[in-house]
Amino acid sequence: MVSRRALLAGGSAALLAGCGAKKDAGTDRADLLALQLQAAQVSLAAYRGLRGAPLDGLHARARARTRRLEAALRAAGGQPRPEPDAARSSSVALALSAASAELRAHVAATGRTADRAVRSLLAELVIGTAQEEALLERALGRDPLATPFPGQAV
């Protein structure tokens, strides 16, 4: 089992890895995909244990995302790292933190590659994680339309 602190640290690492659209341009495709997978794995771990509509489907969505990224990473010559264990105690706030970090990582990654296939994959990941972020914001009673530019680096 990993701790809440480890999960949040993982989210922060994913965020930091996603920052700096220009300076990281030209990043190796496998490296870029590995970072996206790491961010998605943090969400997967944070979503496990969430119960009740409309949050029931979040874990399955994150699972689908990690599998797509694992396949893309292998196709790019990389080797997926093992998934972290589930959070000892999940919460909607922790899940939102992970989803927001993952969204920022995917948005920033679009500025680190000109590969059309990777950009297309990133577009799908952005759509999914943006929706999940909004759903979790609503679950916490927050405004899901707080910004016109979600996923922007902070």
Added chain:
Amino acid sequence: MTALTRRTVCAGALGAALAGAAPASAAPDERADIVDLWRREASAELAYRAQRGVLANAETLQAHCGMHVSVLSTSLGAMGIDFPPHPRGTADLDPVARTLATAPRADAAAAAIAMERRLVAAYHAALPAPKELKLAVALATILASHAQHELTLRADHGERPLPEPQGAG
């Protein structure tokens, strides 16, 4: 100044910074993509304006589309492209936005959801093309915004907010 206005101004400044480095050497198809997205956003802004007081969150959604127009305008300017004529009335809107702008109260939510779905599809299709990396980031964050618009509209109007995952196990 309201909280929404302050937030929108700050976000607009950040968004403009994201799109500020679009090159004058953009490929013709890339330019056409941005012009097309600009027209769709400008149409969406006007359509939501027509539904203020009718559709929940119409004012916020209008403001978001207006900020997206600002970012895309910055990109067009950097590419040396004149802004297309701003739509003035429903006759100038693209068909999906026109449907929303003219929808009666009972049909407004469905029309807005359909428009947001089309916007998501348009940004999804456009995102692979830009050679300018900052422009790609700007399109990605606007794509995220429209994905959140669609989810919020669906949830607010009694539809299942998230589609079923594909390939989940």
